[in-house]
Amino acid sequence: MAHDHLHDEDDDDLARGKEPVPHDVQEAIRTLIRWSGDDPAREGLLDTPKRVARAWKEYCQGYGEDPSAHLARQFEEVGGYNELVLLKDIPFQSHCEHHMAPIVGKAAIAYLPRHKVVGISKLARVLHAYARRLQIQERLTSEVAQCIWDALKPHGVAVVIEAQHGCMTGRGVRTPGVGMVTSRLIGTFLEDNRSRKEVLSLMGY
Numbered sequence: 001m002a003h004d005h006l007h008d009e010d011d012d013d014l015a016r017g018k019e020p021v022p023h024d025v026q027e028a029i030r031t032l033i034r035w036s037g038d039d040p041a042r043e044g045l046l047d048t049p050k051r052v053a054r055a056w057k058e059y060c061q062g063y064g065e066d067p068s069a070h071l072a073r074q075f076e077e078v079g080g081y082n083e084l085v086l087l088k089d090i091p092f093q094s095h096c097e098h099h100m101a102p103i104v105g106k107a108a109i110a111y112l113p114r115h116k117v118v119g120i121s122k123l124a125r126v127l128h129a130y131a132r133r134l135q136i137q138e139r140l141t142s143e144v145a146q147c148i149w150d151a152l153k154p155h156g157v158a159v160v161i162e163a164q165h166g167c168m169t170g171r172g173v174r175t176p177g178v179g180m181v182t183s184r185l186i187g188t189f190l191e192d193n194r195s196r197k198e199v200l201s202l203m204g205y
């Protein structure tokens with residue numbers, strides 16, 4: 001009986017073009033609502049388990065992506081351009097692996113090409129592929145830098161991420177407005193003082 005009911009529900013979801021949400025996933029979210037102090041059977045919360053489940057599929061889309069695939073299409077440098085390439089103020093959202101709370105911020109990504117360049121929007125795609133997972137900011141920063149370093153073999157890579165953590169602003173010590181800055185510098189940006197100063201000042205740091 002319960003099984004038939006679930007089956008009909010799945011058919012309804014499919015008919016509306018939505019992915020069915022497994023029963024145990026919905027039940028887990030109902031358990032969390034109950035644990036938080038509310039009644040999952042309350043009318044306003046009836047569809048919440050499905051919505052939350054689908055939202056989390058989206059927040060964690062990155063697990064289904066190979067970030068380096070975004071850098072597969074590379075172009076030879078045109079006209080011997082060997083100055084740094086910088087994309088800054090890239091907004092992103094992630095979730096911290098300790099509380100599953102939102103991390104909201106912006107990133108600056110730069111590299112100094114050796115032979116190859118990529119379409120500039122691809123740098124943002126690499127960021128999002130790593131950000132749409134459960135993360136800590138330090139690892140997100142170094143994963144983005146390492147991916148570009150490995151794929152493009154440039155002279156240098158610099159990634160700076162500035163973000164606010166929901167687990168700090170919304171709970172615990174509750175310090176709204178406090179941002180955390182992390183950076184990862186590789187190659188010439190790490191080794192050469194002048195290059196490092198140049199890239200960080202272009203990024204606004």
Ligand SMILES: [Zn+2]
Nearest residue numbers: 096098099167
């Ligand atoms: Zn946290």
